[in-house]
Amino acid sequence: MTDAPFIEIEELYFSRGDxxxxxxxxxxxPRGKVTAIMGPSGSGKTTLLKLIxxxxxxxxxxxxxxxxxxxRLSRKALFSLRKRxxxxxxxxxxxxxxxxxxxxAFPLRVHTDLPDTMVRDLVLLxxxxxxxxxxxxxTPAELSGGMARRVALARAVALDPELILYDEPFVGQDPIxxxxxxxxxxxxxxxxxxxxxxxxxxxKETLSIADYLYLISDGQVIAHGxxxxxxxxxxxxxxxxxxxxxxxxxxxxxxxxxxxRDILGDTMTTKAG
Amino acid sequence: xxxxxxxSSARIxxxxxxxxxxxxxWGRAGVFLAQSAVSVPSREGWRLWLHQMHFVGVLSLAIVLxxxxxxxxxxxxxxxxxxxxxxAEQALGQMVxxxxxxxxxxxxxxxxxxxxxxxxxxxEIGLMKATEQLTSMEMIGVDPLRRVxxxxxxxxxxxxxxxxxxxxxxxxxxxxxxxxxxxGVFEGSYWSNMQANVNFISDIGNGVIKxxxxxxVVTWIAVFQGYDLVPTSEGISRATTRTVVYSSLAVLGLDFxxxxxxxxxx
Ligand SMILES: Nc1ncnc2c1ncn2[C@@H]1O[C@H](COP(=O)(O)OP(=O)(O)OP(=O)(O)O)[C@@H](O)[C@H]1O
Ligand SMILES: [Mg+2]
Numbered sequence: 001m002t003d004a005p006f007i008e009i010e011e012l013y014f015s016r017g018d019x020x021x022x023x024x025x026x027x028x029x030p031r032g033k034v035t036a037i038m039g040p041s042g043s044g045k046t047t048l049l050k051l052i053x054x055x056x057x058x059x060x061x062x063x064x065x066x067x068x069x070x071x072r073l074s075r076k077a078l079f080s081l082r083k084r085x086x087x088x089x090x091x092x093x094x095x096x097x098x099x100x101x102x103x104x105a106f107p108l109r110v111h112t113d114l115p116d117t118m119v120r121d122l123v124l125l126x127x128x129x130x131x132x133x134x135x136x137x138x139t140p141a142e143l144s145g146g147m148a149r150r151v152a153l154a155r156a157v158a159l160d161p162e163l164i165l166y167d168e169p170f171v172g173q174d175p176i177x178x179x180x181x182x183x184x185x186x187x188x189x190x191x192x193x194x195x196x197x198x199x200x201x202x203x204k205e206t207l208s209i210a211d212y213l214y215l216i217s218d219g220q221v222i223a224h225g226x227x228x229x230x231x232x233x234x235x236x237x238x239x240x241x242x243x244x245x246x247x248x249x250x251x252x253x254x255x256x257x258x259x260x261r262d263i264l265g266d267t268m269t270t271k272a273g
Numbered sequence: 274x275x276x277x278x279x280x281s282s283a284r285i286x287x288x289x290x291x292x293x294x295x296x297x298x299w300g301r302a303g304v305f306l307a308q309s310a311v312s313v314p315s316r317e318g319w320r321l322w323l324h325q326m327h328f329v330g331v332l333s334l335a336i337v338l339x340x341x342x343x344x345x346x347x348x349x350x351x352x353x354x355x356x357x358x359x360x361a362e363q364a365l366g367q368m369v370x371x372x373x374x375x376x377x378x379x380x381x382x383x384x385x386x387x388x389x390x391x392x393x394x395x396x397e398i399g400l401m402k403a404t405e406q407l408t409s410m411e412m413i414g415v416d417p418l419r420r421v422x423x424x425x426x427x428x429x430x431x432x433x434x435x436x437x438x439x440x441x442x443x444x445x446x447x448x449x450x451x452x453x454x455x456x457g458v459f460e461g462s463y464w465s466n467m468q469a470n471v472n473f474i475s476d477i478g479n480g481v482i483k484x485x486x487x488x489x490v491v492t493w494i495a496v497f498q499g500y501d502l503v504p505t506s507e508g509i510s511r512a513t514t515r516t517v518v519y520s521s522l523a524v525l526g527l528d529f530x531x532x533x534x535x536x537x538x539x
């Protein structure tokens with residue numbers, strides 16, 4: 001195992017239409033650590049994970065995973081790189097035509113030649129870890145949002161990947177499963193030396209598991225450091241976010257014209273207008 | 274206020290952009306077909322294909338066969354009333370068989386297939402896209418073009434020609450029921466006239482070729498519309514409608530072209 005960072009993001013630019021989501025983002029994500037990415041809703045965290053996973057292509061800049069430029073790989077090389085990653089989607093994204101068991105077994109079945117009995121044991125082990133072994137015959141339609149996300153987590157770790165991208169793992173979990181998930185992420189990271197990237201709004205939980213934090217807002221990294229250094233960071237934007245204050249320099253609103261102009265003026269382009 | 278010049282140049286710009294969008298969409302659809310249909314299936318691929326043959330083919334069987342029966346019956350009824358005026362009702366078998374094999378079976382089966390299987394394919398793939406199932410499959414390192422799209426494409430390619438043959442056979446039988454059993458055309462002349470005048474290659478063969486072309490076009494449209502749609506509920510409903518409209522127009526238009534080439538001496 002080397003000390004080189006697992007993921008390097010260099011001068012990343014990305015926009016959707018005219019809206020620039022990233023303007024020169026730089027990050028290095030260390031190997032075998034838990035790195036958290038935080039930022040206001042709509043700041044592009046999910047987009048960043050999709051850029052790392054190679055589903056979106058940046059306008060400029062590059063993303064290196066273990067030394068490979070994700071967006072210059074051939075389709076085949078990209079797919080084999082993805083076998084080494086797991087991603088937990090914000091929506092869960094379980095396959096609706098397969099039951100819980102087959103969803104978790106899917107990566108094992110397509111990428112390994114393990115005999116059925118071993119697949120069964122592995123799947124039940126992963127489901128046990130997220131507390132849903134008893135639910136293995138349910139279909140995704142029969143799961144609650146929080147349960148679906150936990151099944152998706154079991155699926156994401158089924159192949160014991162080297163890198164896991166978690167998009168909002170704690171949303172929709174009750175305090176008990178939340179605690180279990182925090183422990184699980186931590187344990188996976190320590191036991192298997194996984195590199196983990198966690199995107200989350202839950203400051204307390206995230207601070208408790210993250211080794212390193214990046215704070216993004218307005219298309220840029222506004223601060224980064226260990227939880228301790230960020231906690232004492234003097235930048236008002238950072239302390240506003242870390243301490244969850246509604247008023248401050250970090251905008252809560254999507255960029256817009258001044259409110260009174262939308263209400264009184266004719267700048268708004270609505271269908272009726 | 275905008276000047277006349279700038280508004281007309283804006284219109285030209287818009288027209289140009291729509292042209293570019295159209296060409297781009299054709300390009301995407303072509304690349305899509307090449308990437309998904311042209312791949313060597315694994316053992317798992319065969320299993321998935323069989324599974325789709327059930328959904329795409331077997332489940333369309335009832336509607337196609339019932340329609341074939343009725344169309345054959347109507348053909349015999351209409352044909353008889355015309356032919357009997359000329360005392361030529363012995364030619365009924367030939368008339369029913371030729372209309373079915375050359376035109377009605379390939380065209381009507383393809384239209385029914387677009388409504389029954391095509392729209393379902395679009396909605397299914399579209400929903401998988403909207404719920405990020407396709408993206409998550411990609412992230413697991415499995416190409417959805419091979420895993421989801423290819424088995425569905427090939428199921429459509431194979432099942433429509435088979436359905437078309439079924440349509441034709443049942444239609445001829447329906448014509449027999451009405452013509453011979455009901456209206457009293459002599460049974461021997463119904464079959465022997467048909468045998469003497471239907472050419473295996475130029476009639477049956479050409480009908481099957483037509484249905485193969487329609488199978489490719491309809492399935493391609495359906496699956497591509499699902500894969501390329503805007504992933505919202507409105508996007509899914511629009512794409513489903515587009516599948517039925519585009520495939521129907523494509524089938525009818527291509528039918529004219531193919532008929533002109535095959536039977537029109539073009
Ligand atoms: N498919 C899309 N088409 C156009 N714009 C999009 C699309 N997806 C996201 N966006 C825009 O990109 C921006 C970033 O979205 P993203 O989903 O990455 O935010 P996020 O940081 O993950 O937010 P949240 O914390 O709420 O999940 C948003 O402003 C959104 O409007
Ligand atoms: Mg998000």
